[in-house]
Amino acid sequence: MNPHALRRRTILGSTTTLEHPFDIATALTPEGQGRFVGHTAPEYSNMVGPFGGITAATMLRAVLDDPRCSGSPLSLTVNYAGPVATGAFTIDAEPVRTNRTTQHWVVTMRQDDSVATTATVVCALRRPTWSDTEISPPDAPAPDALEVAELPQSPAWLRNYDMRFVAGRGPFVGDGAPSPTSTSTLWVRDAPARALDYPAIAAMSDVFFPRVMLRLGRMVPAGTVSLTVYFHAEIDPRADPGRFVLATARAQHFGNGFFDQSAHLWTDQGAALATSHQLVYFKD
Amino acid sequence: MNPHALRRRTILGSTTTLEHPFDIATALTPEGQGRFVGHTAPEYSNMVGPFGGITAATMLRAVLDDPRCSGSPLSLTVNYAGPVATGAFTIDAEPVRTNRTTQHWVVTMRQDDSVATTATVVCALRRPTWSDTEISPPDAPAPDALEVAELPQSPAWLRNYDMRFVAGRGPFVGDGAPSPTSTSTLWVRDAPARALDYPAIAAMSDVFFPRVMLRLGRMVPAGTVSLTVYFHAEIDPRADPGRFVLATARAQHFGNGFFDQSAHLWTDQGAALATSHQLVYFKD
Numbered sequence: 226m227n228p229h230a231l232r233r234r235t236i237l238g239s240t241t242t243l244e245h246p247f248d249i250a251t252a253l254t255p256e257g258q259g260r261f262v263g264h265t266a267p268e269y270s271n272m273v274g275p276f277g278g279i280t281a282a283t284m285l286r287a288v289l290d291d292p293r294c295s296g297s298p299l300s301l302t303v304n305y306a307g308p309v310a311t312g313a314f315t316i317d318a319e320p321v322r323t324n325r326t327t328q329h330w331v332v333t334m335r336q337d338d339s340v341a342t343t344a345t346v347v348c349a350l351r352r353p354t355w356s357d358t359e360i361s362p363p364d365a366p367a368p369d370a371l372e373v374a375e376l377p378q379s380p381a382w383l384r385n386y387d388m389r390f391v392a393g394r395g396p397f398v399g400d401g402a403p404s405p406t407s408t409s410t411l412w413v414r415d416a417p418a419r420a421l422d423y424p425a426i427a428a429m430s431d432v433f434f435p436r437v438m439l440r441l442g443r444m445v446p447a448g449t450v451s452l453t454v455y456f457h458a459e460i461d462p463r464a465d466p467g468r469f470v471l472a473t474a475r476a477q478h479f480g481n482g483f484f485d486q487s488a489h490l491w492t493d494q495g496a497a498l499a500t501s502h503q504l505v506y507f508k509d
Numbered sequence: 510m511n512p513h514a515l516r517r518r519t520i521l522g523s524t525t526t527l528e529h530p531f532d533i534a535t536a537l538t539p540e541g542q543g544r545f546v547g548h549t550a551p552e553y554s555n556m557v558g559p560f561g562g563i564t565a566a567t568m569l570r571a572v573l574d575d576p577r578c579s580g581s582p583l584s585l586t587v588n589y590a591g592p593v594a595t596g597a598f599t600i601d602a603e604p605v606r607t608n609r610t611t612q613h614w615v616v617t618m619r620q621d622d623s624v625a626t627t628a629t630v631v632c633a634l635r636r637p638t639w640s641d642t643e644i645s646p647p648d649a650p651a652p653d654a655l656e657v658a659e660l661p662q663s664p665a666w667l668r669n670y671d672m673r674f675v676a677g678r679g680p681f682v683g684d685g686a687p688s689p690t691s692t693s694t695l696w697v698r699d700a701p702a703r704a705l706d707y708p709a710i711a712a713m714s715d716v717f718f719p720r721v722m723l724r725l726g727r728m729v730p731a732g733t734v735s736l737t738v739y740f741h742a743e744i745d746p747r748a749d750p751g752r753f754v755l756a757t758a759r760a761q762h763f764g765n766g767f768f769d770q771s772a773h774l775w776t777d778q779g780a781a782l783a784t785s786h787q788l789v790y791f792k793d
Contacts, residue, residue: 299767300735300788302586304629306606306613321617321624322590326766326790327734329590331615331627333605340605343615343629345588347734347788349767355793356764357724359691407643440641450611450631451584453737455769455788457762477773478741478781480640482610483583483633485739485784487771489761497762500769502786504584504631504739506610509639 276382278428284344296348368412395439403442407476418467430501436476447507560666562712568628571602580632652696679723687726691760702751714785720760731791
């Protein structure tokens with residue numbers, strides 16, 4: 226039996242519950258205060274190990290599932306310390322400091338006593354203040370006016386997203402020519418539809434194919450080393466499932482085996498949802 | 510006796526050694542494997558507690574001072590969990606995973622068993638690859654063509670920098686008018702001159718006054734919650750002291766008591782030194 230299916234039954238109590246693959250992949254079983262056990266999900270596997278976005282979402286979920294969690298996510302940094310092997314993992318989540326407005330967490334994922342991933346999370350109580358957005362959403366036709374990207378069968382995680390490219394398809398989506406810039410812009414949503422929450426936003430911050438592949442016009446080994454997401458919106462979990470997110474990303478500098486990526490996520494109403502950055506290892 | 514002066518003698522062995530204030534402020538005394546003791550420096554104090562940049566540099570220094578450190582800094586995230594009180598602090602630095610190319614650290618600063626600051630650091634062995642920089646340095650006259658900014662006496666940390674503004678002086682530097690954008694561009698270097706190293710770059714990533722003050726044209730309470738720095742260059746510690754760094758920063762989104770800032774640091778030769786992001790708490 227697939228150990229993932231086994232876990233699914235254990236967690237949900239019944240396989241008749243039709244849960245979204247994203248919720249199954251990020252589901253955690255508490256094992257005492259601040260400790261959670263999870264399991265990699267084949268539906269979200271990447272070239273090697275799990276999709277970095279699902280790992281980020283799972284680290285964040287450990288904090289959200291902890292009864293000590295206060296406020297909503299403000300900032301998340303995930304460091305991909307080593308490969309995550311197929312199978313079970315343990316996550317320890319520690320609220321190292323709780324203030325009136327912010328709460329700071331240190332989160333560690335281990336497999337067989339080896340640290341696979343570390344993260345820090347800041348949660349906060351938001352309150353109304355003066356607000357302004359200095360950046361602008363990229364120009365994009367409505368998602369309905371764009372074709373659904375034909376994504377390759379592998380890596381598997383792609384099948385969990387409906388992507389509609391405005392620019393910067395890259396070699397994953399059939400554009401094998403080197404590009405003078407690394408910018409990609411796309412509409413993206415979970416497939417099947419799912420209401421947007423903080424773990425989903427964390428995962429969507431990592432849906433951009435490695436920018437180096439756009440520039441070189443070919444597939445090269447690459448993997449995220451560190452990912453940071455700043456959450457700018459208070460998320461309403463009752464929002465309609467299936468709303469698209471407008472996502473855009475570009476690299477700033479490539480060199481010495483690493484590049485950085487800066488990304489912006491917008492609601493379909495043009496509101497700033499998250500800004501994100503990552504540092505990525507690559508071979509050329 | 511000033512406890513800082515006392516520490517200075519203890520660490521340096523003799524007060525006749527003329528060490529740079531930055532090195533004194535970030536100096537750490539090892540206390541067993543992975544543990545360091547430091548002391549806040551009045552020269553780098555901010556409105557409340559130490560300048561966030563000196564705390565970031567000190568967290569990074571714990572990793573660099575550890576004999577287990579492999580490679581040079583690639584990524585640093587510092588979370589300002591709570592106020593750092595004047596006095597001694599303990600830093601625990603743990604290399605949670607060492608790979609062939611990267612090494613992952615978790616770093617914690619405590620005072621009286623309370624966590625004041627957490628950080629994660631990734632070090633890496635850099636190797637030559639294809640390289641390109643997609644962003645450009647901002648237009649700026651040579652630093653010699655610009656006046657040295659007249660900075661206020663308080664906060665104290667400002668006196669350790671030679672700043673020459675190209676744009677976006679803000680209320681700290683005498684421009685009390687609200688600004689339609691939050692961009693600041695300046696040449697900056699340590700004062701007195703000091704050769705650039707990774708801790709100095711980490712600190713310079715935080716020299717930008719809170720962007721909300723530029724926009725509102727007045728001083729408001731504000732403090733960094735989380736700071737990330739990606740180091741793009743292999744730093745030559747033998748480089749001439751006194752070289753300027755061209756630094757530019759802007760906010761992307763303000764709202765609900767927080768804003769984010771994106772910054773770029775360049776060498777005086779136009780090479781990408783670091784990209785940085787931070788999330789900042791504010792009251793309006």
